[in-house]
Amino acid sequence: MNKPNTGFATKEDSKDLQLGDLPENSIPLDQLRYVTTRFGDYEPNEMPQLPIGFLIPATDTEPERMTTSFTVRDSIDTGYYDKFLGQLEEQAGNNPSPTKIIATVSNFLAKAIDKIGDVPLKTLAQQRSSSEAKLFEDAWVADVTTMILGVRKQVAGVEIAIATKCPCERREDIRDNPEEGRPLHTLADLEIKAFQGITGSPLIEVVLPNGIKDSGDLIRHIYIEPLKLYQLGKLLDRKNSAPADIKLFYEMIAKIPESSTYGKIKGRPFCEDLYNQMGRKDRTALQNAIAKIQPGPQMSVGVDCYHCGTNFDFPLPWLRELRYLIYNSSEPIVTE
Numbered sequence: 001m002n003k004p005n006t007g008f009a010t011k012e013d014s015k016d017l018q019l020g021d022l023p024e025n026s027i028p029l030d031q032l033r034y035v036t037t038r039f040g041d042y043e044p045n046e047m048p049q050l051p052i053g054f055l056i057p058a059t060d061t062e063p064e065r066m067t068t069s070f071t072v073r074d075s076i077d078t079g080y081y082d083k084f085l086g087q088l089e090e091q092a093g094n095n096p097s098p099t100k101i102i103a104t105v106s107n108f109l110a111k112a113i114d115k116i117g118d119v120p121l122k123t124l125a126q127q128r129s130s131s132e133a134k135l136f137e138d139a140w141v142a143d144v145t146t147m148i149l150g151v152r153k154q155v156a157g158v159e160i161a162i163a164t165k166c167p168c169e170r171r172e173d174i175r176d177n178p179e180e181g182r183p184l185h186t187l188a189d190l191e192i193k194a195f196q197g198i199t200g201s202p203l204i205e206v207v208l209p210n211g212i213k214d215s216g217d218l219i220r221h222i223y224i225e226p227l228k229l230y231q232l233g234k235l236l237d238r239k240n241s242a243p244a245d246i247k248l249f250y251e252m253i254a255k256i257p258e259s260s261t262y263g264k265i266k267g268r269p270f271c272e273d274l275y276n277q278m279g280r281k282d283r284t285a286l287q288n289a290i291a292k293i294q295p296g297p298q299m300s301v302g303v304d305c306y307h308c309g310t311n312f313d314f315p316l317p318w319l320r321e322l323r324y325l326i327y328n329s330s331e332p333i334v335t336e
């Protein structure tokens with residue numbers, strides 16, 4: 001098979017595979033390259049580049065293209081948006097289901113993001129016959145978290161007042177407050193890992209060391225994609241009791257063209273039958289591949305407890321407390 005070594009599959013390329021045809025323009029796992037930037041290296045008014053990017057459909061005048069830039073609405077720091085997000089979280093309830101968490105994030109971004117590349121959100125939604133919120137449900141988690149950091153920066157800059165409890169036995173309160181000698185933390189040091197040189201929607205080729213024998217087929221090639229936001233919701237769903245690593249197989253395996261049973265399936269082709277037939281080496285190869293193809297920003301800040309010196313990671317609460325992260329986490333909490 002004459003296959004190019006670099007580049008990525010576009011939706012058009014991979015639509016009409018015949019059985020056994022390997023997708024052209026997929027990228028072999030060992031040729032995947034990353035570039036890492038520091039959030040603080042962007043100018044104060046500049047948004048970070050998206051680690052993967054959005055596919056902008058072809059128009060009469062322009063071909064299909066990828067874009068990795070976005071802009072946030074100018075008025076994003078006003079109470080209007082803060083209230084909108086507060087209402088979304090209120091509607092989702094105190095113990096929101098993963099579906100409601102994902103809906104809160106995507107509905108807020110649909111309001112907060114002005115343009116993807118140079119295309120207004122509304123136009124992009126129309127081009128894709130989608131709603132504005134669905135653009136974000138279908139977006140890569142890596143891009144969603146980067147946009148959230150961008151919104152947070154435009155609202156309140158990169159300084160963050162951490163208020164949490166030390167994970168040590170005494171569970172002491174930690175509250176940044178410069179007036180009391182406890183300086184704020186910063187988001188400037190967060191690293192953002194991006195795919196390098198992407199020209200289409202990424203489809204990554206994993207070659208299994210042994211291969212899966214299935215109904216007379218030998219499956220050696222599995223094609224995987226990074227996680228999308230709605231898939232993260234499915235992973236968080238406790239009603240689905242499969243182990244987390246196996247759930248990732250279901251969500252991230254995009255194509256199995258060598259399988260006569262699963263090769264033509266629209267949607268996710270992986271199933272329990274295939275997992276049951278996979279040998280240990282192949283399972284490990286796939287797990288390693290999945291771990292390798294998750295770009296995106298680091299979503300935690302390192303904290304040193306000022307009581308006991310314990311060092312721990314404070315996860316930025318973008319899934320459950322987005323309003324706190326964007327609108328309330330830049331000022332120290334003042335207690336009487």
Ligand SMILES: [Zn+2]
Pocket residue numbers: 166167168172305306307308309310
């Ligand atoms: Zn402590």
